[in-house]
Amino acid sequence: MLVGILVVLMLAPAAQAQSDERCFPETGFCISGRIRQFWEQNGGLSVFGFPISPQREEQIEGRPIQVQWFERNRLELHPENPPPYDVLIGRIGAERLALEGRDWFTFPKLNRPLAGCRFFPETGHNVCGSFLRRWREIGVELDGRPGLTERENLAFLGLPLSGEMQETSANGEVRLVQWFERGRIELHPQNPAPYDVQLGLLGREIQEASAALQASQAGGTAPAPETSAPPPPTATPTPTATPAPVARPAAPSIPSGVRIGAMARPGPPQNAHGRG
Incomplete structure (x- = not known):
């Protein structure tokens, strides 16, 4: 009896992980966890397209980041940030x-x-x-x-x-x-x-x-x-875009939470839940 309970407890996390997956036969890849939540909450298939890679580690701006590629985007996991900034678009x-x-x-x-x-x-x-x-x-x-x-x-x-x-x-x-x-x-x-x-x-x-x-x-x-x-x-x-010679700005003014060029990604805005 005790052995049976232990086996069930050991298999439960794997079963939960599988049930969390959403798989796409069109490309053969699945999404799960926070990436799946983000994908579904922010437009899904019509915005991101199908997944075209598994979730994997890649070097992003010199840092190892867990990412997953989609037809139109790359989603990145940043667990060091509080939600919803723990998933960012590349x-x-x-x-x-x-x-x-x-x-x-x-x-x-x-x-x-x-x-x-x-x-x-x-x-x-x-x-x-x-x-x-x-x-x-x-x-x-x-x-x-x-x-x-x-x-x-x-x-x-x-x-x-x-x-x-x-x-x-x-x-x-x-x-x-x-x-x-x-x-x-x-x-x-x-x-x-x-x-x-x-x-x-x-x-x-x-x-x-x-x-x-x-x-x-x-x-x-x-x-x-x-x-x-x-x-x-x-x-x-x-x-409409009449050319005007402009020198490369040394340090453009960047809104909070937005990266430009090779500048480092700032942390989430302090006023994370306000408008305006």
Whole structure:
């Protein structure tokens, strides 16, 4: 009798861990624990896409971090932070640009507000129209209250790193995009609403580019991905982003909880549950 009870107690944690998993046959990966909670609470499949890796340790800014990759994002576990800041979205917009050899500090900047747009003096860019609507539609739930505050929007996509730009994808599609710290918003006017404004598949692009680089360094051939990693796209600023020569700021003013460039990630805002 006692032996049976001990066996049940030993198996209980494993059974609980399995029941906590949500698996996706489309990619063969599962999510669980805080990453699953964060994924489900902040948009799920329509925002993050499918998981494309297991949870694993990676070096992020020189630190070992538990991460999991999704089609559009990378989620990072930071147990040193109190919830909800113990799960953060990786800065894969900035990382993807760096992989392409593109310095976002050199992108043309308007450096003044445009009517009907949200101007970000921290980077000198406006977010307008469909891009602004989509930026405001998604965010990280921080205060448990209905609706999204601008701080919650910033926690998801971050600051704009570019104005609106025309880019040519790997399949030859010319599309209007705008880059942000943690993502890329794309216009697909051939699609009906709301699918005409989408988040780019940056998680998939970075993973495929990394696999190709590793295979090249090893002298082998990378596994054939679902979508080949695009080369650095041809980018043309839209007319609204009139170029203005601007020197690289030595220390831009950064809102609390937001990282820019290679600056260290600050801790969670002190006023963690307020608005405004």
